[in-house]
Amino acid sequence: MHNLTIAELVKGLQSKEFSSVELTEHFLARIAEFNPGYNAVITITADQALKAAAAADARLAEGNAPALCGVPLLHKDIFCTEGVRTSCGSRMLDNFIPPYSATVVENFEKAGAVMLGKTNMDEFAMGSSNETSFYGPVKNPWAIDSVPGGSSGGSAAAVAARLAPAATATDTGGSIRQPAALCGITGLKPTYGRVSRWGMIAFASSLDQAGPMARTAEDCALLLGCMASVDDKDSTSIDHPVADYTASLNDSMQGLKIGVPKEYFSEGLNPGTEKAVRQALADLEAQGAQLIDISLPNSGLSVPAYYVIAPAEASANLSRFDGVRYGYRCEDPKDLQDLYTRTRAEGFGEEVQRRILIGTYCLSAGYYDAYYGKAQQVRQLIRKDFAEAFKQVDVILGPTCPSPAFKFGAKGDDPVAMYLEDIYTIATNLAGLPGMSVPCGMVEGKPVGLQIIGNYFDEALMLNVAHQYQQVTDWHRQAPEGIA
Amino acid sequence: MSWDTVIGLEVHVQLATKTKIFSGASTAFGAEPNTQACAIDLAMPGTLPVLNKQAVHYAVMFGLAIDAEIGKESAFERKNYFYPDLPKGYQTTQLEKPIVGRGNVEIQLADGSTKTIRIHHAHLEEDAGKSLHEGDFRHGVSGIDLNRAGTPLIEIVSEPDMSSAEEAVAFAKKLHSIVTSIGICDGEMSQGSMRFDVNVSVKPRGSDILGTRTETKNLNSFKFMEEAIAREVERQIDLIEDGGTVVQETRLYNGETKTARSMRSKEEANDYRYFPCPDLLPVVVSDETIEELRRAMPELPDARQTRFVEQYALSEYDAGVLGADASMASYFETAAAASNNPKLAANWTTGELAARLNNEDLSIAKSPVSAEQLAGLIVRIADNSISGKMAKEVFDGIWSGEGSADEIIEKRGLKQVSDSGALEQMVAEVLTANPAMVDDYINSDEAKRKKKLGGFMGQIMKASKGQANPQQVNQILAKKLNELL
Numbered sequence: 001m002h003n004l005t006i007a008e009l010v011k012g013l014q015s016k017e018f019s020s021v022e023l024t025e026h027f028l029a030r031i032a033e034f035n036p037g038y039n040a041v042i043t044i045t046a047d048q049a050l051k052a053a054a055a056a057d058a059r060l061a062e063g064n065a066p067a068l069c070g071v072p073l074l075h076k077d078i079f080c081t082e083g084v085r086t087s088c089g090s091r092m093l094d095n096f097i098p099p100y101s102a103t104v105v106e107n108f109e110k111a112g113a114v115m116l117g118k119t120n121m122d123e124f125a126m127g128s129s130n131e132t133s134f135y136g137p138v139k140n141p142w143a144i145d146s147v148p149g150g151s152s153g154g155s156a157a158a159v160a161a162r163l164a165p166a167a168t169a170t171d172t173g174g175s176i177r178q179p180a181a182l183c184g185i186t187g188l189k190p191t192y193g194r195v196s197r198w199g200m201i202a203f204a205s206s207l208d209q210a211g212p213m214a215r216t217a218e219d220c221a222l223l224l225g226c227m228a229s230v231d232d233k234d235s236t237s238i239d240h241p242v243a244d245y246t247a248s249l250n251d252s253m254q255g256l257k258i259g260v261p262k263e264y265f266s267e268g269l270n271p272g273t274e275k276a277v278r279q280a281l282a283d284l285e286a287q288g289a290q291l292i293d294i295s296l297p298n299s300g301l302s303v304p305a306y307y308v309i310a311p312a313e314a315s316a317n318l319s320r321f322d323g324v325r326y327g328y329r330c331e332d333p334k335d336l337q338d339l340y341t342r343t344r345a346e347g348f349g350e351e352v353q354r355r356i357l358i359g360t361y362c363l364s365a366g367y368y369d370a371y372y373g374k375a376q377q378v379r380q381l382i383r384k385d386f387a388e389a390f391k392q393v394d395v396i397l398g399p400t401c402p403s404p405a406f407k408f409g410a411k412g413d414d415p416v417a418m419y420l421e422d423i424y425t426i427a428t429n430l431a432g433l434p435g436m437s438v439p440c441g442m443v444e445g446k447p448v449g450l451q452i453i454g455n456y457f458d459e460a461l462m463l464n465v466a467h468q469y470q471q472v473t474d475w476h477r478q479a480p481e482g483i484a
Numbered sequence: 485m486s487w488d489t490v491i492g493l494e495v496h497v498q499l500a501t502k503t504k505i506f507s508g509a510s511t512a513f514g515a516e517p518n519t520q521a522c523a524i525d526l527a528m529p530g531t532l533p534v535l536n537k538q539a540v541h542y543a544v545m546f547g548l549a550i551d552a553e554i555g556k557e558s559a560f561e562r563k564n565y566f567y568p569d570l571p572k573g574y575q576t577t578q579l580e581k582p583i584v585g586r587g588n589v590e591i592q593l594a595d596g597s598t599k600t601i602r603i604h605h606a607h608l609e610e611d612a613g614k615s616l617h618e619g620d621f622r623h624g625v626s627g628i629d630l631n632r633a634g635t636p637l638i639e640i641v642s643e644p645d646m647s648s649a650e651e652a653v654a655f656a657k658k659l660h661s662i663v664t665s666i667g668i669c670d671g672e673m674s675q676g677s678m679r680f681d682v683n684v685s686v687k688p689r690g691s692d693i694l695g696t697r698t699e700t701k702n703l704n705s706f707k708f709m710e711e712a713i714a715r716e717v718e719r720q721i722d723l724i725e726d727g728g729t730v731v732q733e734t735r736l737y738n739g740e741t742k743t744a745r746s747m748r749s750k751e752e753a754n755d756y757r758y759f760p761c762p763d764l765l766p767v768v769v770s771d772e773t774i775e776e777l778r779r780a781m782p783e784l785p786d787a788r789q790t791r792f793v794e795q796y797a798l799s800e801y802d803a804g805v806l807g808a809d810a811s812m813a814s815y816f817e818t819a820a821a822a823s824n825n826p827k828l829a830a831n832w833t834t835g836e837l838a839a840r841l842n843n844e845d846l847s848i849a850k851s852p853v854s855a856e857q858l859a860g861l862i863v864r865i866a867d868n869s870i871s872g873k874m875a876k877e878v879f880d881g882i883w884s885g886e887g888s889a890d891e892i893i894e895k896r897g898l899k900q901v902s903d904s905g906a907l908e909q910m911v912a913e914v915l916t917a918n919p920a921m922v923d924d925y926i927n928s929d930e931a932k933r934k935k936k937l938g939g940f941m942g943q944i945m946k947a948s949k950g951q952a953n954p955q956q957v958n959q960i961l962a963k964k965l966n967e968l969l
Contacts (some may be wrong), residue, residue, distance in 0.1 A: 081531045199530040206762035234532050235764050313762055316562050319573020320527040340566055410635035
């Protein structure tokens with residue numbers, strides 16, 4: 001059952017081939033057996049899941065079940081879940097039980113999905129390796145000495161290891177696409193504003209966007225259809241109709257104009273990764289698509305701009321964690337200053353503290369114009385680059401990240417090396433564009449991701465390209481050793 | 485040496501919206517601590533602000549009232565600082581693009597002349613919660629009440645155009661009058677609905693160079709504001725004259741002890757690290773909305789004062805007092821219409837009623853005597869049913885809930901006796917009973933007689949238990965005594 005796609009599971013559930021309770025028990029059993037090796041799931045909600053599954057079975061029996069009725073999935077622990085601990089991978093929220101659920105969580109509840117538990121992540125989504133989690137690193141199912149990517153490493157590893165058919169994730173600078181690439185699964189970051197941020201713990205509000213992770217593009221299409229909504233509770237959610245993302249999956253690639261940015265194939269790109277991505281481009285060309293060389297001249301500025309804007313926003317977003325109202329509080333504070341200082345020094349990990357400091361510095365009097373002001377200008381330039389490119393092409397393709405999964409500790413002492421993991425993904429967040437990653441090869445036994453970038457609200461087209469690619473390749477069907 | 489005083493004000497006005505600026509929690513005053521703070525107000529993780537449209541409309545209305553430029557696209561920023569009553573660790577406010585731009589407020593000075601105070605801008609922001617320290621709370625423990633957190637405010641920033649405490653108070657009162665007249669603030673100063681920060685500096689008379697200013701924060705009454713400014717001016721002048729220099733600092737004034745102290749110096753000031761709030765879109769106000777609000781704008785105090793003079797023939801002074809306060813104005817107009825006697829309605833509203841309300845620290849909205857009840861009393865004064873003296877007694881009765889004027893007059897038997905037969909009888913009896921007084925009257929000269937009439941008057945009023953119509957008694961008495969001459 002765990003090798004079936006969501007599309008297949010929905011069919012199986014509706015034709016009563018198996019029940020949601022059976023399916024849920026099966027995945028809970030897999031989590032119990034395999035998760036200790038991966039540390040991908042940090043909260044298991046077995047009782048709640050079985051209750052929800054039984055309810056889903058009842059609805060299925062009545063015959064008026066919603067789209068994902070009875071399908072189990074995992075939520076990244078950044079989404080608030082009413083009554084269930086939501087830690088954001090941090091000691092700061094180790095004891096935090098929200099009294100409300102994220103809109104994403106509610107949307108999946110409405111669609112009848114069954115939550116199995118919550119997945120591990122880099123602390124407050126700050127990281128590209130899942131090494132910053134308070135709950136310890138997640139291991140890559142393809143190579144347990146290697147990182148799964150981050151920050152949605154728990155979600156990606158869980159889907160790769162078939163602990164769940166799907167998981168929710170979030171992407172601020174590549175946190176869906178990079179771990180999807182490193183774990184050999186399919187992940188989609190929608191257009192900024194497509195999915196509500198209500199109840200999703202903020203890292204960098206102008207960049208954060210939630211999206212689905214699954215094994216196939218078709219599954220991502222099904223999931224996005226349920227996840228996306230216009231939300232009165234999120235002022236930045238955009239009032240744009242939610243498409244039936246499955247409707248155009250089978251459209252032909254004939255005449256599709258694919259932009260290939262030269263900046264995404266330059267120094268620093270692993271030759272094996274490049275080869276796999278070039279092959280994927282050739283596969284799509286063989287299906288009738290047209291490859292067009294393009295340039296995104298300001299790409300090189302995206303990492304520095306991002307590492308000003310994201311920490312600046314984070315420095316304010318994380319101020320609420322002060323030990324006063326909820327979350328971690330240091331013991332016996334001697335005064336207010338001591339309460340703040342020790343709570344935040346003890347409650348936040350090193351990377352989070354680094355970014356709060358960077359952000360605070362960038363916004364300080366005398367530095368604002370040079371850093372934050374400049375970074376916002378760069379952001380405009382990057383938007384313009386893409387706007388120019390999309391005048392010529394329908395989608396932009398390239399590698400998701402420079403190389404396959406690296407070993408634990410390999411970049412631990414060098415934050416800049418770690419930040420460069422997101423060199424190909426960050427620009428889309430700065431521009432607010434949608435991007436996805438699709439498995440497209442293997443290097444040294446580790447998966448490689450093909451990135452597909454679309455124009456605003458062109459998720460359906462991106463999913464179409466990914467689905468067509470997955471019709472002629474089987475990278476997305478491969479499983480780590482011992483899993484299938 | 486003589487000195488010039490330079491004063492600028494920052495005024496926080498709580499907007500009278502039902503819910504908070506970024507959440508659906510109630511803004512009602514006086515609830516149990518922390519019962520009106522929702523997940524957004526508590527800054528729970530993952531919560532997001534949604535702007536209250538009514539707050540935007542109220543801010544625009546203020547802009548229209550002071551003839552200001554309206555920011556058709558304004559933006560919110562985050563002002564970062566840590567304090568326990570600031571749950572997010574930043575205040576969402578406006579800096580670079582405020583909703584209200586430059587405008588003007590005209591004030592009236594004591595000598596009757598007017599002066600224009602320029603408004604630099606006014607911006608929308610959220611209020612913080614309240615910290616309750618020892619004494620207000622439990623011994624050795626500080627408490628936090630977040631009911632007020634997220635209450636919508638406009639902060640009105642004036643240019644330093646005022647040159648005395650009196651002018652500053654006149655300006656503050658005028659703002660109070662404007663915001664209550666257009667209905668965007670309840671004006672309840674004691675509940676913190678309007679709070680003033682005053683920036684004060686002094687310079688040698690006539691000098692073009694401004695002195696170093698201090699800011700005294702959070703004054704919540706006109707009286708405290710006036711005192712605080714007077715003391716600060718005096719302090720600065722003394723300091724300079726003694727060879728010292730004024731330090732730029734933030735000060736706190738304690739209205740109880742009438743003393744001020746330094747809260748923090750410029751060096752200790754926060755670097756607020758403002759930046760645009762990424763959770764909120766720019767606020768766009770369309771021309772249509774502005775026009776709609778302009779059309780629906782309630783009457784402004786200046787226009788109302790002019791109208792009161794024209795429509796009700798009130799004196800400039802009465803029109804000024806009644807026109808400045810929207811609820812008082814409306815009370816007056818109701819009483820004037822119901823009694824068909826604007827003059828008496830104005831006298832009673834600004835006189836007896838205002839004094840009683842003031843004594844008992846009540847707003848006119850909470851007046852135990854309704855405008856209709858006052859009108860009922862005025863009708864009986866006007867038709868001579870009761871004397872002015874009795875009217876006060878009847879007013880007291882209405883105040884303490886004994887019923888309408890007519891009911892009280894009836895119940896207490898206060899109706900004036902105007903039956904001339906009965907009055908003649910009464911006068912005759914008094915004259916007969918007091919032959920010595922009558923002789924005295926007859927033997928006095930013309931000038932003294934007038935005075936002596938008062939003696940008879942007193943006797944008659946006493947005999948009638950105050951119910952005799954004094955004008956009539958006067959006439960009858962004069963007639964009868966003159967017959968004896």
